[in-house]
Amino acid sequence: MFDLEHFISECRAALAADPSHKLVRQAVARAVAEPASILKRLGEPQQAEIQKLYHASDLTILNVIWGPMMTVVPHDHRMWAVIGIYTGREDNIFWRRLPDGNGRVEAVGAKTLCTGDAEPLGPHVIHSVTNPIPRLTGAIHVYGGDFFAAERSEWDSENLIEGRYDAERMMRRFEEANASIRGNR
Numbered sequence: 001m002f003d004l005e006h007f008i009s010e011c012r013a014a015l016a017a018d019p020s021h022k023l024v025r026q027a028v029a030r031a032v033a034e035p036a037s038i039l040k041r042l043g044e045p046q047q048a049e050i051q052k053l054y055h056a057s058d059l060t061i062l063n064v065i066w067g068p069m070m071t072v073v074p075h076d077h078r079m080w081a082v083i084g085i086y087t088g089r090e091d092n093i094f095w096r097r098l099p100d101g102n103g104r105v106e107a108v109g110a111k112t113l114c115t116g117d118a119e120p121l122g123p124h125v126i127h128s129v130t131n132p133i134p135r136l137t138g139a140i141h142v143y144g145g146d147f148f149a150a151e152r153s154e155w156d157s158e159n160l161i162e163g164r165y166d167a168e169r170m171m172r173r174f175e176e177a178n179a180s181i182r183g184n185r
């Protein structure tokens with residue numbers, strides 16, 4: 001079975017050996033290579049949510065469950081991240097700031113992530129995420145910093161204008177996803 005304590009110490013050791021996401025990505029890739037084992041330890045996803053698995057000033061590990069067909073608006077993290085999918089799928093669109101765009105962004109790429117994929121994101125990446133399937137998607141997210149304390153941006157979905165990331169608004173999106181799951185039952 002996936003050993004969470006062992007995974008956390010692997011990530012800590014990886015970070016100590018290399019401050020980039022390189023070795024952490026390898027640890028996440030090893031973990032999601034056995035998705036059934038993660039499901040046994042963390043449980044089958046029950047609802048859209050963010051579970052904190054580990055939190056320190058230089059490293060944050062989350063269990064992120066995306067609701068069916070849920071989308072989150074473009075945002076940055078201002079620290080590197082590794083996303084490892086252990087059930088379901090996730091589509092990422094990558095964005096860049098427009099020169100002289102007053103903070104507006106344009107799409108520059110996309111990446112589909114499937115169960116077993118471990119994707120590194122550099123500290124300047126701006127991405128939006130969609131779960132394109134009609135069931136919950138589960139992913140381990142590792143961040144090279146304090147995910148909850150960092151100041152960062154998000155871009156509104158209609159006009160792609162930069163604003164301050166609002167954690168409460170993000171939590172409301174998870175609640176809305178759960179409300180629509182309940183409505184469909």
Ligand SMILES: [Fe+2]
Pocket residue numbers: 075076077127
């Ligand atoms: Fe993100």
